[in-house]
Amino acid sequence: MTSKQAGRGQLTSSGADTTLWCLTAAFLLACGADEDILRPDMTKDSNVKAPRACSLDGVVSEELPDLTLVHDKPVAPPDPRPHFSFFVTSQAGLYGLPAGEHAPAPDPALGYGGDFGGLRGADEICSMLAQRANPGDRKVWRAFLSASGTTSGERVDAIGRVGNGPWYDFNGVLLARNLSGLLPDASGRPRGAAAPLNRMFSDENGEAARSNGQDNHDTLTGSDSCGRLYDDGMNGAVATCADWTSKTVRGREGNAAGVGGQVPVGHSWPRAFGAGFGGDSALGGRWTGDHTVSGCEPGYDVNGGTGAPPRDIRGGAGGGYGGIYCFALGAVAPSPS
Numbered sequence: 001m002t003s004k005q006a007g008r009g010q011l012t013s014s015g016a017d018t019t020l021w022c023l024t025a026a027f028l029l030a031c032g033a034d035e036d037i038l039r040p041d042m043t044k045d046s047n048v049k050a051p052r053a054c055s056l057d058g059v060v061s062e063e064l065p066d067l068t069l070v071h072d073k074p075v076a077p078p079d080p081r082p083h084f085s086f087f088v089t090s091q092a093g094l095y096g097l098p099a100g101e102h103a104p105a106p107d108p109a110l111g112y113g114g115d116f117g118g119l120r121g122a123d124e125i126c127s128m129l130a131q132r133a134n135p136g137d138r139k140v141w142r143a144f145l146s147a148s149g150t151t152s153g154e155r156v157d158a159i160g161r162v163g164n165g166p167w168y169d170f171n172g173v174l175l176a177r178n179l180s181g182l183l184p185d186a187s188g189r190p191r192g193a194a195a196p197l198n199r200m201f202s203d204e205n206g207e208a209a210r211s212n213g214q215d216n217h218d219t220l221t222g223s224d225s226c227g228r229l230y231d232d233g234m235n236g237a238v239a240t241c242a243d244w245t246s247k248t249v250r251g252r253e254g255n256a257a258g259v260g261g262q263v264p265v266g267h268s269w270p271r272a273f274g275a276g277f278g279g280d281s282a283l284g285g286r287w288t289g290d291h292t293v294s295g296c297e298p299g300y301d302v303n304g305g306t307g308a309p310p311r312d313i314r315g316g317a318g319g320g321y322g323g324i325y326c327f328a329l330g331a332v333a334p335s336p337s
Contacts, residue, residue: 047224047231047264047289048280054183054226059160061179080136085331086167086175088219088268090203091300091321093129100124107298111322113315114220114241114249114263114296118152119145119161122244126326133170133204144325146222146229148236151243155236158288159227162327170206172334173197184225187270188286201268201287204326209268215304218265218320223289230289232262239264241296241315249296250313257283258308258318261292265320287325293318 094112099105103121106112116122122143130137142161149155159182167175167182174194176182181192189198201209210216222240224230230239237243238251239262254261270285284290295313300321308317315322 048286049225051184051186051188051282056159056179056183059157059179061160061162061164078136079134079138081134081170081172082332083168083172083334084130084134084137084170085139085328086169086201086326087129087133087204087206088201088209088325089125089129089323090205090207090209091216091302091323093132093204094125094321094323097125097128100128103128110298111300111316113247113298113322114244115247116143116145116244116324118243118245119143119147119154119156122324125324129204130326130328133206139328139331141326141328144221144223144227144327145244146227146236146240147243148222148229148240149243150235150237151245154243155229157228158221158223163329166333167327167331168334169197169202170204171202173202182227184282184286184288186282188225188267188282188284188288188290189270190287199270201325214302215271215319216300216302216321216323217267217269217271218293218316218318219268219287219323219325220315220320221264221266221289221325223264223266225286225289227288230262230264234262238262247296247298251292251294251296253294253308253310254292258291258293259283261294263293263295263315264289264291265293265315265318266290266325268323268325271319291318293320298322 095106095108097106101124103117103124104115116125122145123141126141126143130141144158144162146158147154147156165176165178175197176190176192182190185191203209222230229236232239238249241249251262266287267285267290293308293315296315297313299314300316
């Protein structure tokens with residue numbers, strides 16, 4: 001198949017090639033052919049745990065920043081929105097950032113891919129977006145990303161980077177009161193989330209993550225379904241795009257539903273596939289780590305589909321743009337209106 005990167009971040013191919021791939025895939029599915037992209041034993045992923053199996057055992061949470069105590073209760077630093085402590089990065093916001101002290105400048109048309117400048121750069125990206133949306137924001141922000149330590153020297157689980165809660169979006173809607181509330185429920189969404197965040201996450205501006213019917217759910221995490229470092233068979237080096245310093249890492253391809261690969265993504269909103277793939281009814285709903293894409297290259301595809309096309313190593317190839325989740329430490333509950 002002949003393909004190329006389009007300026008707007010999408011893989012293009014001839015209509016005949018696309019039709020041939022779809023017909024071939026449908027034929028192989030119907031006949032049960034033993035092809036890598038559709039192999040039945042790849043419909044279950046050892047990184048997917050039953051929700052009841054997810055725990056906080058061994059999680060070491062990052063310490064809270066120094067907060068003032070008033071009547072023995074923590075008060076966040078002066079901030080226009082002291083509650084604002086969670087968002088998924090918007091595509092426009094992410095692609096429009098300048099370089100920071102640690103984060104490189106993104107390609108304004110294709111984004112960062114897997115190179116955020118390491119965890120420090122990813123945290124800085126979260127801070128820059130929060131400060132743009134909430135001028136005067138003084139909170140400590142952390143990206144929900146696991147790291148292997150093979151490049152950075154720091155092995156860390158994403159769920160251990162974000163403090164102890166609570167977390168609210170820009171509009172004051174509760175995501176979770178504590179770490180237990182972040183763990184996935186039976187449908188893969190955060191157990192403690194209030195509506196509408198229990199279904200649809202919001203971006204740094206408080207807008208719904210999905211707009212205009214875009215298929216933009218995939219969010220890079222480097223994590224399994226419990227928010228721990230993804231076991232990619234390479235000590236996490238592929239799953240984390242070399243600890244978020246590479247836009248050229250290429251992983252093993254998964255099947256048509258993105259199961260069995262090495263670069264995990266979570267879903268900022270549920271993209272239901274049903275129970276057809278290995279009887280996994282939560283596939284498409286898990287916010288922490290749902291399925292895989294094939295690589296860490298910049299680029300996006302938000303036009304819909306069932307997964308990344310063969311040999312497409314863009315981090316956004318399966319319905320995303322290389323976005324990340326951001327959490328603030330030490331936020332406080334919104335004031336009653």
